[in-house]
Amino acid sequence: MTHDVSVDDEMAKHLLQEMLRIKIFEEETKARYEEGEIPGFVHLDRGHEGSHAGMAAAMRDDDWLAVGGARLVGQYIVKGVPLGEIMAELYGRTGGSNKGHGGQMHVSKVDRKLYGHAATIGSGQNPAVGLALAEEMKGTDNVAVTTIGDGGTSRGSFHTALIFAAYWDLPVVFIIENNGWAISTPSESLPPDRLSDYGDPVNIPTESIDGSDVETVYHTVSEAIDRARDGGGPTVIESRVARLNPHFEGDKETYRDEEELERALEEKDPVKNYRERVLEAGVVSESEIEDIIDTIEREVQEAVEYARESPDPEPEAAYEHVYKTPLYGQGEQE
Amino acid sequence: MTREITYIEAVAEAIDEEMDRDDDVILFGEDVEDFGGNFGETAGLHEKYDDDRVRNTPLAEIGIAGMALGAAVGGIRPVAELQFADFAATAGDEIFNQIPKQPYVSGGSLEVPLTIFAPSGAGIGAGAQHSQSVHSWLGNVPGWVVVTATTPYDAKGLLKSAIRDDNPVFYLPHKALVETQGEVPDEEYTLPLGEAVVEEEGEDVTVVATQVMFHRAKEAAADLDVNVELINPRTFAPLDTETIAESVEKTGRLVVVDETVERYGTQSHIANEIVENHFFSFDAPPKTIGVKDVPIPVSPTLETEVIPGTERIKAGIESVF
Numbered sequence A: 001m002t003h004d005v006s007v008d009d010e011m012a013k014h015l016l017q018e019m020l021r022i023k024i025f026e027e028e029t030k031a032r033y034e035e036g037e038i039p040g041f042v043h044l045d046r047g048h049e050g051s052h053a054g055m056a057a058a059m060r061d062d063d064w065l066a067v068g069g070a071r072l073v074g075q076y077i078v079k080g081v082p083l084g085e086i087m088a089e090l091y092g093r094t095g096g097s098n099k100g101h102g103g104q105m106h107v108s109k110v111d112r113k114l115y116g117h118a119a120t121i122g123s124g125q126n127p128a129v130g131l132a133l134a135e136e137m138k139g140t141d142n143v144a145v146t147t148i149g150d151g152g153t154s155r156g157s158f159h160t161a162l163i164f165a166a167y168w169d170l171p172v173v174f175i176i177e178n179n180g181w182a183i184s185t186p187s188e189s190l191p192p193d194r195l196s197d198y199g200d201p202v203n204i205p206t207e208s209i210d211g212s213d214v215e216t217v218y219h220t221v222s223e224a225i226d227r228a229r230d231g232g233g234p235t236v237i238e239s240r241v242a243r244l245n246p247h248f249e250g251d252k253e254t255y256r257d258e259e260e261l262e263r264a265l266e267e268k269d270p271v272k273n274y275r276e277r278v279l280e281a282g283v284v285s286e287s288e289i290e291d292i293i294d295t296i297e298r299e300v301q302e303a304v305e306y307a308r309e310s311p312d313p314e315p316e317a318a319y320e321h322v323y324k325t326p327l328y329g330q331g332e333q334e
Numbered sequence B: 001m002t003r004e005i006t007y008i009e010a011v012a013e014a015i016d017e018e019m020d021r022d023d024d025v026i027l028f029g030e031d032v033e034d035f036g037g038n039f040g041e042t043a044g045l046h047e048k049y050d051d052d053r054v055r056n057t058p059l060a061e062i063g064i065a066g067m068a069l070g071a072a073v074g075g076i077r078p079v080a081e082l083q084f085a086d087f088a089a090t091a092g093d094e095i096f097n098q099i100p101k102q103p104y105v106s107g108g109s110l111e112v113p114l115t116i117f118a119p120s121g122a123g124i125g126a127g128a129q130h131s132q133s134v135h136s137w138l139g140n141v142p143g144w145v146v147v148t149a150t151t152p153y154d155a156k157g158l159l160k161s162a163i164r165d166d167n168p169v170f171y172l173p174h175k176a177l178v179e180t181q182g183e184v185p186d187e188e189y190t191l192p193l194g195e196a197v198v199e200e201e202g203e204d205v206t207v208v209a210t211q212v213m214f215h216r217a218k219e220a221a222a223d224l225d226v227n228v229e230l231i232n233p234r235t236f237a238p239l240d241t242e243t244i245a246e247s248v249e250k251t252g253r254l255v256v257v258d259e260t261v262e263r264y265g266t267q268s269h270i271a272n273e274i275v276e277n278h279f280f281s282f283d284a285p286p287k288t289i290g291v292k293d294v295p296i297p298v299s300p301t302l303e304t305e306v307i308p309g310t311e312r313i314k315a316g317i318e319s320v321f
Helices: A010-033 A049-057 A071-080 A083-091 A125-137 A156-167 A195-202 A214-229 A258-266 A271-278 A284-310 A315-319 B006-021 B043-054 B061-073 B083-100 B137-140 B150-162 B211-223 B239-250 B264-283 B300-306 B310-319
Strands: A064-066 A146-148 A171-176 A206-210 A235-240 B002-006 B025-029 B055-057 B076-080 B114-115 B146-148 B169-172 B182-185 B195-200 B206-209 B228-234 B235-237 B254-263 B285-292
Touching: A010 A071, A010 A083, A010 A171, A010 A271, A010 A284, A049 A071, A049 A171, A049 A214, A049 A271, A071 A083, A083 A284, A125 A156, A125 A171, A125 B061, A125 B254, A146 B169, A156 A171, A156 A195, A156 B061, A156 B310, A171 A195, A171 A206, A171 B211, A195 A206, A195 A258, A206 A214, A214 A235, A214 B146, A235 A258, A258 B206, A284 B055, B002 B006, B006 B025, B006 B043, B006 B182, B006 B310, B025 B043, B025 B061, B025 B150, B043 B055, B061 B076, B061 B083, B083 B137, B114 B150, B137 B235, B137 B254, B137 B264, B146 B150, B146 B206, B150 B182, B195 B239, B195 B285, B206 B239, B206 B310, B211 B228, B211 B254, B228 B239, B239 B254, B239 B285, B254 B264, B285 B310
Parallel strands: A064 A146, A146 A171, A171 A235, A206 A235, B025 B055, B025 B076, B076 B114, B114 B169, B146 B169, B206 B228, B206 B254, B254 B285
Antiparallel strands: B002 B182, B146 B235, B195 B228
16 A cells, blocks of 8 residues: 655655664564563554654744653654653653653753653643743744653543643644553544544534544644644644554453454554555665664664763762752851 | 731732732732632732733643643742632542652653642631641642741741742631731841741740741640740641751750641651651650531531640640650
8 A cells, every 4th residue: 555655755754764773673672572682561663653753844943842652762762862861860860851760751952842752541631722822922933742642531630631722722733642442441432433523512623533544644734733732722632653563562452353463564564664655656765764764773773872882870870860959048147 | 127917918928019010920819800819819910910910710730730830830820729628629630640740750851830829728618628737748749849838927028938939838727817917027038948937935845836826826825835936837748847856956855746637747747757857855655636527517516626725735745755
């Protein structure tokens, strides 16, 4: 199944490159996790690469991204967090974006306008509304994009955020990455036909798109961002993707139908599909793609080396960053 | 020079002066516009600062607290009002998991300079879900600066500092104190966060109390033939244990009175801090006094029963001699 390429050659190459960066980084993450180098647990993004890359390509650097769902690392990558800082954070090292205090679920980087994830799932949308409010108060035309999984849309906090964004017409783009599964609960069993329908009762424009098609995501999110930037208020987008890996590494997926998964792997792999598409359209050659892959593999190896060499935090660092001290007025004479 | 104003006037002045001083300070919550807040704390502000900086919100504390978090990270200084401190529970994830933890998990890169304004405390017959003192809930979550106000002087000076502080501050005025009067300087001032104050010096026993309990402890002390050193912690978290410890080293006796529930309450935490680190300063075991381990009932008779009164505090002070 191929389509014409609907973006210029430079953008097409960029989208492919970003998706490959996610894929290769995560293949290495999986290997490092299996070797026991990465603590905790990891959730991989396979199937979401197109949604992440298309979304970020529609954003300006000064737009906020408040990440949600469980497929996070790809979002950190497309928002421009250096790969070494992400990998070192997965390792829990001092060279990580969060100095080892956050880990895989909490990478944040204010200078890239990446807001930290609400790992309780579904609590990141009201902060995104606040980020949009801050931009509006400061008189910029920057927007806030926020992602959430299908599971998180059942949280009341998600619906409250829609109400608050609509109440003041704030520049927020809500993207629901519906990958079909909240761990083992199928999104098909949720009440709405399309999860973007949750925008209807609060009069927010909605779209439901094939999120495994990177160009569709790019165009749809661009349109929503343009509207938000022009004062047209929020949008809710359902980006339908396939979850091509288990919820977390180690999940045996006993609840999934094997044939359905095989079919998804065959049909809904955004990276494979887009690679074929740009090749067929003559936008890039096989050898150019090989060069891109070589470059990314080198970057990823450098990221792993950086993480390995980055020191563990000193135990005392556990007590840092609880408060910014001194507190206001503390230590001064009254 | 000073003048006498009410506690709630002091609160209103603090918000007004900080909004006037810093354009990044904004105020939002339920009924903060022309209604003026449940206690009159935001009266006149909407007219003065317009729709952008003073905003009524839909009825959802999740949105109020969550939006405040994002707005603060985005570089402005929200004062977000919860109509009653009890409602912190309705925004549980925002208040217990998100706001106090985002600066820490980010390794210090996300800053959250917000103030939650949440009237607390019993004494107006408001029942189990509008009368609680919740600083023990919040004190249990590292990351919050937890501040209470005892007098108009405290109410104004501490709120101004809360708004200027770069941490998330949970500021708890007490509902039963809103009409109380007190001396407040004519000129601008702030009070330090994180520092307790010795309000009255004494030699025989240290009594730690805040808000309504402070005023009752003062009454109790006046009725007793002992010389009480009265300490107002002002900030419950992080707690200034040093000031309390220094006092106990002098007096050898400690009574902690607070309007949080006794079970797992602030009283036992404060007493423990001093006992564990300064055991040999004590001439008698410490005494803790708080709300009885029940939800707060409406009937004035029942409410009076469970909230520490002057007589209970007097008996508590006498018990350490």
